[in-house]
Amino acid sequence: MTPSTETPKLTKNQTLVYKALKSAEEPLSAYSILDQLRDDGFRAPLQVYRALDKLIEFGLIHRLESINSFVACRHPDCGTHEMVAFAICESCNRVIEITDDAMASNLASLARDNGFSVSRSTIELRGLCDACRVH
Amino acid sequence: MTPSTETPKLTKNQTLVYKALKSAEEPLSAYSILDQLRDDGFRAPLQVYRALDKLIEFGLIHRLESINSFVACRHPDCGTHEMVAFAICESCNRVIEITDDAMASNLASLARDNGFSVSRSTIELRGLCDACRVH
DNA sequence: CTCCAAAACGTTATGTTATTACATCCGTTG
């Protein structure tokens, strides 16, 4: 959740995985990334998972828990927000990143009212984007 | 997300799985439930997954996406709320269910502002419960 | 009660997602 502030000098594998995610319209699973990168020499899941871990650490990509997939960050300043919500369209699979400081502080204080101190959050909304809703 | 309104007359397998979850302090994975129920005749994952699906449909249990586990509902009236947030303690693993109509409508309208229409939500907060925070 | 259809169940096999373990490579530093 809290991305590192270091300059992300990416390695070869990290670059390949990041490019795959950046050029995808939808979130990708680790294994579909692996399939895409066979020609680039990827042979095993671990090559993908290791790169994914680093990219998440750098704040360049996000993991979507509810669909076991990964997406490139397209939000201007994710790093400056405590919580990010992801709206995942069930028709076109595209993802919208939503940040809102009021929402974040409301949710955190709601948790605190319930005797809980939040360190990281998973907020994933499923439904339809406007483009898909009008058919 | 929208639980059925039918009277949940549980079958034998559903009852066993539900009891396992109700008597657990923490969320359980499908396979740990399977292990617990070996002596009751459970032999295959599908017996567990089928029961879990029905129990979710009845609104008796919840699935926690971020930890691939399941927990018995302990909220008085989950069924009357659109969204439920789960606070999962990273120390004791206990789960607190949180509902708040203002939070739900804020999140839904925030999504709406971002061109998205929510049908169901996954809100999972990680951190420490008060009991664990004081050591 | 008998028959039927839907739901639940049992079992095997398979598909999908993620990690452990260990050896090797490679660039930086001293």
Added chain:
DNA sequence: CAACGGATGTAATAACATAACGTTTTGGAG
């Protein structure tokens, strides 16, 4: 050069989830 840490390659395995198929149970309709 030697030592070190980070990154990589590879194989094996663990953990999570579903497909496919046949049988059994259950709850009405007649």
